[in-house]
Amino acid sequence: METLKYEKPLISKITAGIPNKFGLPVKQKIISEIDGLPVSELIEKYDSPTFIISEKTIRTTYQEARRAFETRYPKVQFAWSYKTNYLDAVCSIFHNEGAWAEVVSGFEFQKALSLGVHGSQILFNGPEKSAEDLTLAINHNACIHIDHFDELYLLIQITRKINKKARVAIRVNMDTGIYPMWDRFGFNYENGEAWNAINRIMLDENLDLIGLHTHIGTYIMSTSAYAIAATKLSNLFMATSRKFDHWLKYIDLGGGFASKNTLKGAYMPGTETCPSFDDYAEAISNAIISSEIPHEHLPVLFLETGRALIDDAGYLLTTVLANKRSTTGRRTMVIDAGVNLLFTSFWYNLGVYPSMDISEYVEDTTIYGPLCMNIDVVREAINFPQAKVGDQLVIERVGAYNMTQWMQFITYRPNVVLIDLEGKTHIIRKKEELESLQSFEINPKK
Amino acid sequence: MKISEEVKISDNGFVFNSKTGDSFSLNPFGLEMIKSIKEGKDFEILKNEILQKYDVDDLTFEKDYYEFCALLKHHQIVVQDNPTDFK
């Protein structure tokens, strides 16, 4: 006799008033393959958990962003934000597409150099630049984005000492109508600090002021904030030209474009509310083009967008370790990837999906990571089908920040695998081993 | 295990506990199970029936069965023993 398809028996309390999807025949999204490669095969070959990066998605996303800006503005240059994902293979793809490098530490600067990026195509941001870092940057003719007056004076000192010119820009912070306003980085626009910094730089013969930079925040859903930022930088640009008869070369609007992930506390899913590259490009290009800057002196527009370019290209494959019931009867599920690998789970409701058709009955579930640590919660509440131990799941949109902010905590960090344009897989960062981790340690007591 | 007398089970999977005022919904397999339990079938009999009828192994079913029973207890649908009597 042929056997019938089994479903786990379930009972769920009907709560009056509170929406309860239990029992509603919902169409469950499934991610069974990535760029044509079955999830089960990827896990078999590279273990679980594994990060997967799609080269195809990186390139198409990048090209889409470029097209959005280049069709609206004559001179556009992207610089890849290293801190978002500085795996060599990932950076190399962006550089191959034509992106410069945007770095925020000596470590990232050296990483960019090691990947063959020309020093003059490195934008050096951030509040942490040592005398050594600055010297390195000057010697490589990088664009140094000055964050504060102490850095400005340190830079003057160094250029005098080594008798070399530095190419500089200043970072400007400003009120663009968004909350919170970031005022901890750079010189303020409204109180005149930025203008003072420009004046001091223009006085110094060793400093060559070539650009203006701002970075108004992170995960900014409002395109009009970028228009305000572009307008304010254009004002400084024109003021500099009028007072010093000096045309700056670029305006750098930084990053902060939202990705399609859903922020915790947001009512609508990010896929619906996130502006497109076209929306951002329209706002920014219009603001600069309609400013007072004459057409023949329009600056190059630099963009350092990170999150929006890489988030979609990253996936984390994971496996169900256990299903449990809490004392309140709530369903909980333990998976083999936790907050050690998913730093962004602290602010996003990450999308977790089965890799195959499991069950049409979903239940409100808490998903825990594998760490023996109470904070290890990947999703506090998600409607999820009845996955069994060993079922393979896919967490999408994890390409940004997770592979740089992850922790080596309790267990090893997993393989990171790139799927190239031909559908071939390559390990681009090996799973850690005891030996590799202990190689940093020195034990005088052994 | 015995389903409380106050519990009414409808064929569409709606369960109403008139003692507590709570209502519940069952998936089709949950409905089949609760009906069997109500008929007084014990685990061994039920297991044999299910294993013949459905595409499932005995350990998976055992795990799911006891999880389901724990939920029935939690929701006061079955007659309660004192769990710390350790019978």
Add this chain to the structure above:
Amino acid sequence: MSKQKITIAVTGLNNTDNPGPGVPVIRGIKESSTFDVRVIGLVYENLEPGIYMDGLCDRIFQIPYPSTGSDDLTERIERIHQQEKIDVIIPNFDAELFSFMKNEKRLKEIGINTFLPTLKQFQEREKDKLPEYGKKYGIKVPKSINLGSLNQVEDIEEKMEYPVMIKGQFYDAYVANNEEQAKQAFQKLAAKWGFPVIAQEFIKGTEVNVIALGDGKGNTIAAVPMRKQYITDKGKAWGGITLADDKMINITHSIIEKTKWKGGMELELIKTSAGEYYLIEINPRIPAWVYLAVGAGQNIPEALIKLALGFDVQPMTDYKIGKMFVRYSYDMIVDLEKFAAISINKEI
């Protein structure tokens, strides 16, 4: 002449002490002299009173919350449409509007009509943009500051005098009589609704409201001014009376003409003792007290359906002055079967 048979789907059947507009909208529709209406109730929750009201809806379906994604919501409506052939949907929750505006075309393609504001109209009236709105359209609005951090509460004093209204981005408002209270309100609202929190000048006067309908071309199809006579602790009108106030009508005409507002709306105004009007808020949908307008002679739900179906609709200018509404609550006795049916089958 026999009436035209149509099927209308309506959300917001939550006629609680903080009522949604669904039930009064349906009452208006049922009084139509043009249409013979079959009503489909769309509900989110299994205790929405409209589900249990005899003779209100012909069918009821549960739909997923917009927060689960407007694709899920739209697909569910498409499935309902296969059975029920919906001619017009009237969404009645603020939180739904975004999803319905986004899917307006998709619904239209399968034959479901809506009559909603455009995304631009919807967004430019948001609370934190009120000063720009007032400037752009020449309407008096209270002074306001958008607060992004607790420190900014100290700036309030420089711009306005206490008391001030402290408002959440989407809902809720508190009166603060001093900085300390403003800070408390700020923290509560920021935690609940995020940033910005809005500090708004407290305008002394009487709150008055207008319910209106714009045809999207600048014409005001309906407008009825009302004063709330009693306000519940949730800030909702418990009783209200229609007013003869040309100034309020003029303000409404002017806003609708300049913005080319499409769809239902409610203007919340404060009338000062000097006879000045300040615009406090625009709700981008039909309000829950719509049945007062119907009773006063302007059947706004019916007119909205006509507009959605592409009829040529002439403006209604008359209404009975001094008509009142008084809300009441009523305990219905219902059987468990309806509750079971909506909970299990998700439809009745």
